[in-house]
Amino acid sequence: MSFSNYVERKGTDSRKWDLNGMLEMASYADDESIPMWVADMDFKAPEFVQDALLKRVEHGVFGYNTADKKYYEGIKFWLKNRNDWDIEEYWIVPTSGVVPALCYAIKAFTEHGDGVVVQNPVYPPFRNSVEINGREVVSNPLKLAGDRYEMDFDDLEKKLANPKNKMLILCSPHNPIGRVWTKNELEKVVSLCLKYKKIIVSDEIHSDLILFKNKFVSVGTLNREIKKYLIVCTSISKTFNLAGLKASNIIIPDSDLRERFINEMSKVAAKPVPNIFGAIAMEQCYSKEGERWLEDLIVYLEDNYLFLKDYLEKRLPKIKCFPLEGTYLAWIDFRELNLTEEELRFKLEEEAKIVTDGGGIFGAEGVGFIRLNFACHRSVLEKALERLEKSFENI
Template identity: 40%
Template sequence: MTAFDFDTLIPRQGSGSAKWDSQEDANLLPMWVADMDFRTAPCVIDALRGRVEHGIFGYTKVPKAYYTAVINWFARRHRLTIERDWILYTSGVVPALSAILKAVTQPGDGVIVQTPAYNCFFSSIRNMQCRLVENRLVNRHGHYQMDFDDLEKKAADPQVTALLLCNPHNPVGRSWRAEELIRLGEICFRHGVTVISDEIHCDLQFPGQRHQPFAALGEAFLAKSVTTHSPSKSFNIAGLQIANIVVADPALRARIDRALNIHEVCDVNPFGVAALMAAYNGGDTWLDALNDYLYQNYLTVAAFMQSELPQLTLTRQEATYLAWIDCRALGQSSAAIGEALLKQGQLWISQGTVYGEAGEGYIRLNMACPRERLLDGLMRMKAVLHVHEPDSQARS
């Protein structure tokens, strides 16, 4: 029995929520964008309450305690050693990715993405006037793997200068193994490709899984990569706009710092700073309980689909709270499925093609909600997508 409440249905409509207030339909159930329907950890709420009660919210100076909280969290939770000077703070992982790309690429350069992949990778590449180079993941019976032969070919192009790694992977839910990341790194380093590792989902691991930081794999992996982190997904504080870039190489760090200033994303707000310190200093127990609850939600989805929607295939998931569902047996496009769910079931999911052409025929479902709400969403999905089997008399 957990000491934390993940079951209470908390009304979010009218709170300025992008997830709940983007469409004016009181009956619509949004299960798309990656934020949770749970209150954040009590230690975070207490820290924010204390900051509000101070009553003055001027320009923010990030204290030494902030860096200490980051360093201790990643040493304690992920066996990653970070030095104070390696950390650059910013307002979010997406601004961080754009700044890093500006620092390591030139307009026209190719950037490898393992698709299907987080859609903001595509916009960051486009905004930096680079070109997308797809290294498609391979779905083997509901379990995704990297295509290393194709990666070698793509990385060998001298105009390809960076790879955006999603670790853990959104949307396919993989928690990449050390041997997979080592092979990826060796290919990239052999061809002079900088690895940019987006590890925003690193804290969201299912039982038996452990996040492998790319930079913790050895000296070369630390020196030839850049990592981005944020507590925004794991503690449901995306609106507080706080993230960090970890880069050990001082010359590269200086270029990224310059890009952050050029993009005017070098300042953060006092609430993000307070929330991060509270989460990383006192949020372990809450996060462990959250991960247990999310895993039970995943098992709920798996059991429901097996019994009620057997024509669909749920990807075997290891991390994140985003279910990646193979709907190709329906013979419909992701757009058609998404439109039917929205119009007929008033269920808002993410269409697979948001994550690239490799997502055609798939949908993404946000499972980070009270179980009652999750079951509501699954029942709506069944009502729209269920394919009725002919009865035995008709078959005979």
């Protein structure tokens, strides 16, 4: 697969590229805007996935489906091979997305009014899922040490020690700040959850997108005791650019937790069965061939990130691209320009015609930053950076 082939996405009902979708995020957007916001990539899914889907489409009957042994074996293979995590197939609960799974977990394991700890700045649906289900968002903000974010373990301990707070939602790797948490950091998180007997939902959706030889550690491979409190969210959606297939898997080792989670799903009539096309895609992706495709993707992403960082350092040194360990989402610091969120948004969207995610949507701690999705063709990134330079060079 060559990631250097440009793929036109306009006119495909793309939430990212088609104006109707983009306007939800950017009121100044128009047909000239370059979308660098929502987290999907502008690359085609692997050819072997496309072929398998086409073959299934040709059959022409799309009735209720189930998942066979190959489906579960594929996930088991992937998690063992990549993360050295040995799971049992029956721990796997297919869901139609990670965000719905967060909601099921919140409803299954906490009560109305309970606190759920999240680490701002963080992927906004973490907070939304807590709020719309009538629970309270409890923030354990990440600490900024220079250009590196770290967890505030003293504050985390205080929050987890409070009997009202029942759950931690961990973003690992962390969107939007791009940290891949170290084993040491994760061990501290796990030991605090064990100490205070709190559920840990580890959203590992970005765990295959590890850059520059950083090492991803799944919470599932740490202290065995954590299994009693553990929910791990995985998916093919980010890794293989298949978000529209709505196929994810939630790994729940403890039988009581798993049963409660599935009961919660059944309240909205959602059976733990994968989407028919999602299942076919997943069987293809979670393979040696999938791994080779991913290796090539990582090279393209690393090059794009380095290009972006280098461009900003040379041409717009007041705008700082933070170090990135994982994901294809760059966290960019505009604080030196002293612009309000609205001024920054105006300059980016109306002047430069680039649509990114303003840092404030990730929590107040993100104000002054943007999240920029660089999983695009290099020419698109170049064009966006030229526009950015033109719009900001005199500031």
